[in-house]
Amino acid sequence: MTDDLLGRHRSVLPDWLALYYDKPLEITHGEGRHVWDSDGNRYLDFFGGILTTMTAHALPEVTKAVSEQAGRIVHSSTLYLNRPMVELAERIAKLSGIPDARVFFTTSGTEANDTALMLATSYRRSNTVLAMRNSYHGRSFSSVGITGNRGWSPTSLSPLQTLYVHGGVRTRGPFAALDDYDFVAACVDDLKDLLGHTRPPAALIAEPIQGVGGFTSPPDGLYAAFREVLREHGVLWIADEVQTGWGRTGEHFWGWQAHSRSGPPDMLTFAKGIGNGMSIGGVVARAEVMNCLDANSISTFGGTQITMAAGLANLNYLLEHDLQGNARRVGGLLIERLRAAAAQVPAVREVRGRGLMIGIELARPGTDEADPAAASAVLEAAREGGLLIGKGGGHDTSALRVAPPLSLSVAEAEEGAAILERALRGPS
Template sequence: MTDASLADRHRAVLPNWLALYYQEPIEIVRAEGRRVTDAQGRTYLDFFAGILTNAIGYGVAEISDAIRTQVDTGVLHTSTLYLIRKQVELAEQIAELSGIPDAKVFFTNSGTEANETALMLATQYRRSNQVLALRNSYHGRAFATIGITGNRGWSASSLSPVKVSYVHGGYRYRDAFRGLSDADYIRACVDDLRDVLQTTTAGDVAALIAEPIQGVGGFNVPPDGLLGAFKEILDEYGILLISDEVQTGWGRTGEHFWGIQAHGVTPDAMTFAKGLGNGLAIGGVVARGDLMDCIDANSISTFGGNPVSTAAAKATLDYLLDHDLQGNAAKLGDRLLRGLRGFAERYDVLGDVRGKGLMIGLEFVAPGGGPSPSAAATVLEETRERGLLVGKGGLHNNVIRLAPPMTLTDAETDEGLEILGESIARAQEAQTK
């Protein structure tokens, strides 16, 4: 079967709003290491890792063996009504790694569900439905998480169970405070937070939820210390801080294991998902024990923390730690950033190169500095044609997102840079015609 006929069948029975990459969508049928192969037999170097989810890459024996061992028991599912050994072991490990005092962990199936759970905990604990979020944020596709998503392109409904107020600090490149130094930018955002609390809320806000680096929003990186400065204000009001680590967790930023650590503060709760399962569905919340235990109604999770997913996640986390993949992300991320910033000096179409570790955003601009979605679309197609898969996003859909598996090698880094350079050059040519 050709990819084209499968794409036609996809469009006939799946929603129109379910996006597909590329003018000619591809079906990935095999994978090994950091490379995937489509149904036509063409192999690509993967620099997006299933939206940061295949964090360790493909065909990792230790992870496959852990999944196979669990499958061979015949126990694929029991639900949280029964003890699950790997769930307990994984929770113990994450609680310790979190740095949150007296931490407890609840497992879900996705980042969306994790953020929904965090919002439920915070609003119950504080007895308030008021929530603060950052402009240009993205936290998921369910009812409450859409309500706190500060990016119109991903906000499917104006209805919400929470009352949200948005603060500055997410998208610095096009922020009203763009030209300020780091210290002045933080000061301006803190002043904005105070103003928002005093003018758009009743004061008794449940929580501020923030991505340490915005994901869907275009890998936007705030100055280190911003969220720490926010927490000083939050503490005056008793407001909780939730760090959305769905994309920034597990060492991907290189310099820290959790993105929030760049801000010198310990949050009250963190949400996680994506890379933990290396492709299997798992997410969760790690929070202070008193916050986690504030729910007084009955609750379970049918599939969250199931035996297969937690076995895979435990093997993934062990592999990541044993092989210092955080260190690898830091080293190769720096190498990528240096090369990409060299392209920015050469090509006007590349307006901004930002990121940390193996989480890098390339913002494309039109003459005069406005967003250029067409240039980003050109790079998406050109990289695919040359054998490299990348992501795309941003408020204006003009940001190429790079997030390779954290097992990336030096040679693969150079290969990716060469393809990116050629593709950016084509975008520059297309814009100057």
């Protein structure tokens, strides 16, 4: 059945639509932290549909909310008042930390970042945008144009002038050998120099932890230091929280809070986990920025009642069960367990991350040369062992991405770590 489905997939869908595994997998259902394929195999899910199944598969509170809302009305568009949308916007505005916040809902992180770019360039009357090297911000024409990861940027054509800044990757690049203090200072000096050679940009957009880039991050405080420089030039700061938001990093509810010396960003974008699989994205911005557009706009599907009901139920569950705290506790155990295992594997260059957002970078032993073939082999071996993980990285996809639902138990973390350790060690 899966082979037939694969043939049908290839005959009607684009060649560039990526599929994992030599024998692609059809996932038919899930429960908790597990999913099953069409052959009846059960897997521990450490990737959650690309960090989207944030709380748990088939979470009863969310499925009940979706079912009940579907029995009333599924959709009406933003042309009409929408109680679930207003209620979720009120919650998110308060949680964002942005003063006098306004919220606009979209259907994806790509669309959220696209909207943030439109707001920033309109507000600042500039089409120049600063972005980080190794970054990923989505699949639309504008968001591809600011993506600093070659593997996910299929065109150099763009409506924006994008300038790339150092600092998103701590252990590679010209400043990698510096200690954290000097690394931040060097990146700030580079930013100042860059701003001296260009017209004032609209904004800097940055992921606090780079997702597709392999869960890389700068030292805490880098973006706060950047913010002080940006403010002198009137440049906005957009925090792309599509993967880092909602407590996944454990230590903070938002990734930007690791860089909070200068306060919250001017805008933050979100998506993925808040819907627990339903299509929700959005932008939070200061009112003067959000309201800067001088033409009408709507969203046909952004904020539709059924997705808002799911988001409200999911957010309530997240907060009531302290899943941020669970990410901190269980994620801390998991990363230490993986570091201990990786210390015995010469191909592992680095284990990094925080909370339940962990990257394992592979390189050819004794070198810093990326080894994408090894990453693919580990991905396959983990599946054979009953574990689903992801891949990423800016150097030919040589990093493994580990991001389970935030309700992961200690026993499941130990089980997944053991499977991953065997996969890293390879055939005995």
